[in-house]
Amino acid sequence: MPSSISLHSVSAIAYGFRYRAPLKHTCLLYAHQLHSFHRQKPPTLPLFSSSFCRVLNPSFVTGNSLFSRMEQFWSGSAVNRNKGMTEQLRRYGIMKSQKVTEIMETVDRGLFVPEGTPAYVDSPMSIGYNATISAPHMHAMCLELLEDRLLPGMHALDVGSGTGYLTACFALMVGPQGRVVGVEHIPELVAWSIKNVEKSAAAPLLKEGSLSLHVGDGRKGWPEHAPYDAIHVGAAAADVPQDLIDQLKPGGRMVIPVGTFFQDLKVIDKKMDGSVSVRSETSVRYVPLTSREAQIKGT
Secondary structure, three states, X not given: OOOOOOHHHHHHXXXXXXXXXXXXXOOOOOOOOOOOOHHHOOOOOOOOOOOOOOOOOHXXXXXOHXXXXXXXXXXXXXXXXXXXXXXXXXXXXXXXXXXXXXXHHHOOHHHHOOOOOOOXXXXXXXXXXXXXXXXXXHHHHHHHHHHHHOOOOOEEEEEOOOOOXXXXXXXXXXXXXXXXXXXXXXXXXXXXXXXHHHOOOOHHHHHHOOEEEEEOOHHHOOHHHOOEEEEEEOOEEOOOOHHHHHOEEEEEEEEEEEEOOOEEEEEEEEOOOOOEEEEEEEEXXXXXXXXXXXXXXXX
């Protein structure tokens, strides 16, 4: 399995999806690594494992052998339940943390996707309003990157909370003594996310108030419960919003995709003196972090 995808192939992959807007996040380039996948030396797999890039329209480039090898190797009966999904993430070295495994086993992804969709397949999927829910491997990656800032009693902010899945995971990690805020600028998604959480293992935290979901412009954060130990942003910003940096606690960490067409998942750590360090975790593809009106129009 190669350790990079050619730019030519990237273009074919990117335009092979049947979504009006770019997918919230799918792997385009893992130039130096495909997350932890390659280091595990798994059994023989397709040339490009669809746990990272799932092509929904393989006929887009006819005659290209790339797409014939990008079958969804966990689909069908291989993954028909939430625990099976997490077992596959562990098996192929994508998820290493026992705590994150427990959380993703506890929060049933099937409660947070549109009815009738394949909840446990490792692919992002449309949730309407030109938005998507993350692929499970991206949920796992972000949870592991933030794990040390999601300890019991800590505060977390989820910007672009969508259907509420990752917000619910955060809430279980920080527990009833912590505080988790989800911010989403589509009111219909906020209403839906509340219903989803009410059916999940995080329902008591929502009822008690340590987990809350709000309609708002996530680029401005949610000052009421700042500063935050952990901030997750589920859409790509051209530049990191200063409001989010300001609301990050000294010692805290933010995970945010940054860029326009070419994007990197950035890990931003705020030091105790208030200065920040930034590193790139991997290349990704998210929908843009923009206004509600622009998102609805798909611009």
